[in-house]
Amino acid sequence: MYNFDFVKPATVDEALAALAEEDALPLSGGQTLIPAMKQRLNAPSRLVSLLGIDALKGVCPGEGGVTIGGATAHAVVAREAAAVYPALAALAGGIGDPAVRNRGTIGGSLANNDPAACYPAAVLASGAVIVTDRREIAADSFFQGMFTTDLEEGEIITAVKFPIPEAAHYLKFEQPASRFALTGVVVAKFAEGVRVAVTGASEDGVFRWSEAEAALSDSFRPEALEGLSVPAEGMISDLHGSGAYRAHLVKVLTGRAVQAC
Amino acid sequence: MPKDGIGASTKRREDIRFLTGRGRYTDDINLPHQAHVHFLRADVAHARINGIDTAMAAGMPGVIRIFTAADFAGVGGLPCGWQVTDREGQPMQEPKHPVLAEGKIRHVGEIVAAVVAETLEQARDAAEAIALDLEDLPAVIDMKAACEAGAVKVHDDLSSNLCYSWGFVEDNREAVDQAIAEAAHVTTLELVNNRLVANPMEPRVALGDYAFHDDSSTLYTTSQNPHVIRLLMGAFVLGIPEHKLRVVAPDVGGGFGTKIFHYAEEAFVTFAAKELKQPVKWTSTRSEAFISDAHGRDHVTKVELALDADNNFTALRCLTYANMGAYLSTFAPSVPTWLHGTLLAGNYRTPLIYTNVRAVFTNTVPVDAYRGAGRPEATFQLERVVDKAARELGVDPAELRRQNFIRKDQFPYATPVAVEYDTGDYEATLDTCLGLADYAGFAARAEASRARGKLRGIGLSHYIEACGIAPSNLVGQLGARAGLYESATVRVNATGGIVVMTGSHSHGQGHETSFPQVVADMIGIDASQVEIVHGDTANTPMGMGTYGSRSIAVGGSAMVRATEKIIAKAKKIAGHMLEASDEDIELKEGRFTVAGTDKSLAWGDVTLAAYVPHNYPLDQIEPGLEETAFYDPANFTYPSGCYICEVEVDPGTGKVEVCSFTAADDFGNIINPMIVEGQVQGGIGQGIGQALLEHCRYDADGQLLSASYMDYAMPRASDVPNIAVDHSCQTPCTHNPLGVKGCGEAGAIGSPPAVVNAVIDALERAGKPVAHIDMPLSPARVWAAMNS
Numbered sequence A: 001m002y003n004f005d006f007v008k009p010a011t012v013d014e015a016l017a018a019l020a021e022e023d024a025l026p027l028s029g030g031q032t033l034i035p036a037m038k039q040r041l042n043a044p045s046r047l048v049s050l051l052g053i054d055a056l057k058g059v060c061p062g063e064g065g066v067t068i069g070g071a072t073a074h075a076v077v078a079r080e081a082a083a084v085y086p087a088l089a090a091l092a093g094g095i096g097d098p099a100v101r102n103r104g105t106i107g108g109s110l111a112n113n114d115p116a117a118c119y120p121a122a123v124l125a126s127g128a129v130i131v132t133d134r135r136e137i138a139a140d141s142f143f144q145g146m147f148t149t150d151l152e153e154g155e156i157i158t159a160v161k162f163p164i165p166e167a168a169h170y171l172k173f174e175q176p177a178s179r180f181a182l183t184g185v186v187v188a189k190f191a192e193g194v195r196v197a198v199t200g201a202s203e204d205g206v207f208r209w210s211e212a213e214a215a216l217s218d219s220f221r222p223e224a225l226e227g228l229s230v231p232a233e234g235m236i237s238d239l240h241g242s243g244a245y246r247a248h249l250v251k252v253l254t255g256r257a258v259q260a261c
Numbered sequence B: 001m002p003k004d005g006i007g008a009s010t011k012r013r014e015d016i017r018f019l020t021g022r023g024r025y026t027d028d029i030n031l032p033h034q035a036h037v038h039f040l041r042a043d044v045a046h047a048r049i050n051g052i053d054t055a056m057a058a059g060m061p062g063v064i065r066i067f068t069a070a071d072f073a074g075v076g077g078l079p080c081g082w083q084v085t086d087r088e089g090q091p092m093q094e095p096k097h098p099v100l101a102e103g104k105i106r107h108v109g110e111i112v113a114a115v116v117a118e119t120l121e122q123a124r125d126a127a128e129a130i131a132l133d134l135e136d137l138p139a140v141i142d143m144k145a146a147c148e149a150g151a152v153k154v155h156d157d158l159s160s161n162l163c164y165s166w167g168f169v170e171d172n173r174e175a176v177d178q179a180i181a182e183a184a185h186v187t188t189l190e191l192v193n194n195r196l197v198a199n200p201m202e203p204r205v206a207l208g209d210y211a212f213h214d215d216s217s218t219l220y221t222t223s224q225n226p227h228v229i230r231l232l233m234g235a236f237v238l239g240i241p242e243h244k245l246r247v248v249a250p251d252v253g254g255g256f257g258t259k260i261f262h263y264a265e266e267a268f269v270t271f272a273a274k275e276l277k278q279p280v281k282w283t284s285t286r287s288e289a290f291i292s293d294a295h296g297r298d299h300v301t302k303v304e305l306a307l308d309a310d311n312n313f314t315a316l317r318c319l320t321y322a323n324m325g326a327y328l329s330t331f332a333p334s335v336p337t338w339l340h341g342t343l344l345a346g347n348y349r350t351p352l353i354y355t356n357v358r359a360v361f362t363n364t365v366p367v368d369a370y371r372g373a374g375r376p377e378a379t380f381q382l383e384r385v386v387d388k389a390a391r392e393l394g395v396d397p398a399e400l401r402r403q404n405f406i407r408k409d410q411f412p413y414a415t416p417v418a419v420e421y422d423t424g425d426y427e428a429t430l431d432t433c434l435g436l437a438d439y440a441g442f443a444a445r446a447e448a449s450r451a452r453g454k455l456r457g458i459g460l461s462h463y464i465e466a467c468g469i470a471p472s473n474l475v476g477q478l479g480a481r482a483g484l485y486e487s488a489t490v491r492v493n494a495t496g497g498i499v500v501m502t503g504s505h506s507h508g509q510g511h512e513t514s515f516p517q518v519v520a521d522m523i524g525i526d527a528s529q530v531e532i533v534h535g536d537t538a539n540t541p542m543g544m545g546t547y548g549s550r551s552i553a554v555g556g557s558a559m560v561r562a563t564e565k566i567i568a569k570a571k572k573i574a575g576h577m578l579e580a581s582d583e584d585i586e587l588k589e590g591r592f593t594v595a596g597t598d599k600s601l602a603w604g605d606v607t608l609a610a611y612v613p614h615n616y617p618l619d620q621i622e623p624g625l626e627e628t629a630f631y632d633p634a635n636f637t638y639p640s641g642c643y644i645c646e647v648e649v650d651p652g653t654g655k656v657e658v659c660s661f662t663a664a665d666d667f668g669n670i671i672n673p674m675i676v677e678g679q680v681q682g683g684i685g686q687g688i689g690q691a692l693l694e695h696c697r698y699d700a701d702g703q704l705l706s707a708s709y710m711d712y713a714m715p716r717a718s719d720v721p722n723i724a725v726d727h728s729c730q731t732p733c734t735h736n737p738l739g740v741k742g743c744g745e746a747g748a749i750g751s752p753p754a755v756v757n758a759v760i761d762a763l764e765r766a767g768k769p770v771a772h773i774d775m776p777l778s779p780a781r782v783w784a785a786m787n788s
Ligand SMILES: Cc1cc2nc3c(=O)[nH]c(=O)nc-3n(C[C@H](O)[C@H](O)[C@H](O)COP(=O)(O)OP(=O)(O)OC[C@H]3O[C@@H](n4cnc5c(N)ncnc54)[C@H](O)[C@@H]3O)c2cc1C
Pocket: A025, A026, A027, A028, A029, A030, A031, A032, A033, A034, A050, A070, A071, A094, A095, A096, A097, A100, A103, A104, A105, A106, A107, A108, A109, A111, A112, A114, A116, A117, A118, A119, A151, A155, A156, A157, A158, A178, A179, A180, A181
């Protein structure tokens, strides 16, 4: 690890001011950033911890939805969102291991946008809104490919607003080593229609499977997917599975998620 | 029986410190004025080193000195402990294994330069400022391609990448070919035994120290065999005589074979500490472990089993390519040969066996022994090909095995592959396991699985292994450059407590608990009166360490022999004190009694007399009560057993779940059944890891793709079912005093084929028959096999 400054402000404004320095980075749970720094793959000049900012923490059920603070740990979501949005809570409860869940946060996960991470699928399938220090970003325009988002330099995710679907389910098929999603699918059924978001599979990161959404919006049964298929092209092919395998998993998991809804 | 004697499931006394974070590992040792080394490791697999510019780095803060190969010009290479002779009678090709890369880089992770600095971070900073002038060379990765004429050579000074081509038993070759040509049925299987990384919980650590006042060196290291390291490093690498070199291996957090070998880092810190007159410490990161710990397995094999019209095995022929990696690690050449070819008879009466093993140099990390070492590879090919034969012939795999077993009344049994099994009862373990696993009731369970949309399969394997390594004169003939006896000193203190100094090394096996049980049992005192000392060459007799399931069979036997000497002497003392002949003295439950009388003395009375010899036969024996024994086994031991695995395959995803696992092992006599059960369960956990999860993979450029836990899949608790372990079948070893066979590796040896056979069975029952799937049977591979 290279040397760096560390600050732990109490407000978002202080954090933004601290982030103005060149090569400063926000630090949330540190479950992604700290390992990268230990490997000397990332060398921020200053870390601005968000964990001292109370306004960024908590699970707040509100009208038609639930708002989760950007620095809320996965374990807190797993516990406190269980009554309002059980599928989201279950997803958070299946991330990593207890240590990761007690440190890692939703804001960190979304800002990082790992192509195999769980939260991006929930955010996209729910049609959630990402709230930052300066604006609100719709899920559909937030994710812009592997490890890439719409966030500007120094922009902080302060909260995520989730509408609550009538029914939803996340199925994560674990990569055998990392136990991130080799492929994961969130199916969310709203009055206006069904949304299906897929993580772990595509070289472009999390995506919506629109054919399935249309079919399931017509008939919310696994059988509705018969005849549909996801092209293997553009799917991740690596040690743990070919693109064809991942494409196949998308369909299997979508069907099973519908079944479980 | 005394409390905690032989046969008692005594709780492991060492676990209190291990489980409460109070163990003392090498990394816990820090010395005054200690410097830290960071190794600059190659990030390419194959390159010529045209220059290493350390000038800028040398001037950076905290840097004490930077070493390159040039500094090691007067130092030997890391020695190889076993010389294999090839089919033509020629010695294997044995390239130099330099401490730091010399002239060429031959694998990712090889040490190119070493920066010693006041702090580790300073050393790392400086390493980034070292400029390497490298000329990239094509990497040699695929073993078969490496053997082709004109292939790029890993070692320019060798004639090819072939270390040796070994034939065994060469005299049988033509008869085997003929038997296969004439067979009623031949089952052929090509398979890969997947390359693994041992991944002990504690990464390797080495701390070198030098004492100016007596010109002596000390190495603290994570080793399974400190005396072996002292001998190899002292005599062959650094030229330090043994009386000037101490090697200490304190608590070691798992070894699995990978901590047997003498590594460059050990030689480096010892050398640098003497050069700098300052302790030098290295602690491996997990990332370094992946590219510098010796890897395991990595065989590509073709096996053919011939059967006659009555399904009797008539011949076995194997061709194996065995990866050596870039250099020969300490025992690498022995693993695919003498630890592998000699086990190819398995439990069977196959009369004719021939194997050709081609050991190949590649631009990868050296490969050496890993839990089981050669025997898992032998067992895997044999138990897979037998299973495949049963499927092809439409007979029950259990019954085909039974029919070909060496029968109980045929022991001792000389196999066609040069070993003589002393005892065994394979039908007993088979039947016990079939019963415990409810083999007969499988159909109902399969039906229940089907109702849940899962494909259920059952697989079995019946293994044999050769443990208790090894008779020194025999292995000497086979090319070992070491003896393989073990030693023990039993020191009885004046008040009766006992310290046993053993050459065996415990790094998780529980010797501190099980060894005292033996001594306590022999004398009839409480095991708490006996303490084990191990791991320090300064206070233990020359020993060969722990691997090959040899500790209780060889080290335990040495301890028994030394204790017998103690008892004989103590009887003499007691006879004198009781005014009786020592032949009339009986030792029972810690008391010496004159046979047929009520005259007796307590253990402590006699031990006190040995050190306060007022009433003592000084004219006949010396005072004191301390004896040493070296034990060299007459033969290997041959544990065997039956493993049955049941799996469910998810047809939608290809994911395999192990539903149940049953083990019935014959380990001969057993000292501590609880420890044995734990060893078997741990081994099976590792075997399930190999079968379903673990895979060390390189790309064509020699980059390690599975270089961290993000991509190298270790088994976790949720991957391993409850494992039923039975060891009621006991045919004691006939040639060691305890009748023990050893249990440390069995689980890892016997389990992979049982798991794979179960998956193949599940697919066949589901009407999707496949001949074979290479390990690890990851969901993607199983799915691909089902849909091909
Ligand atoms: C062993 C292990 C297993 C894991 N398994 C899973 C899994 O199964 N599924 C899964 O989804 N994830 C998994 N993760 C990742 C985990 O969820 C991390 O918590 C997450 O990726 C990052 O969150 P963090 O709070 O730790 O972020 P940090 O590491 O602190 O930060 C990550 C990045 O986001 C930036 N950042 C952080 N917070 C904000 C913010 N509020 N606004 C803007 N930028 C911000 C940082 O500057 C940094 O660049 C795993 C991690 C580990 C170590």
